[in-house]
Amino acid sequence: MQAAEATKLQQQWKAKGSPPCEHPRLAKEYYLSSQTGDKVCMTCGEDFSPAELKQMGR
Numbered sequence: 402m403q404a405a406e407a408t409k410l411q412q413q414w415k416a417k418g419s420p421p422c423e424h425p426r427l428a429k430e431y432y433l434s435s436q437t438g439d440k441v442c443m444t445c446g447e448d449f450s451p452a453e454l455k456q457m458g459r
């Protein structure tokens with residue numbers, strides 16, 4: 402998923418009042434054609450660094 406798309410999702414999620422999200426589906430984050438190394442939740446748009454992902458066991 403593009404980083405810009407993730408930002409848009411985050412805004413939409415915030416507009417819904419930021420309900421809790423279990424982050425059921427994570428996608429690799431891209432900035433243009435390069436991977437950022439982070440993953441983003443396809444539901445709420447939150448991004449996670451590799452360290453955070455490791456901590457979450459994802």
Ligand SMILES: [Zn+2]
Nearest residue numbers: 422424442445
């Ligand atoms: Zn989420």
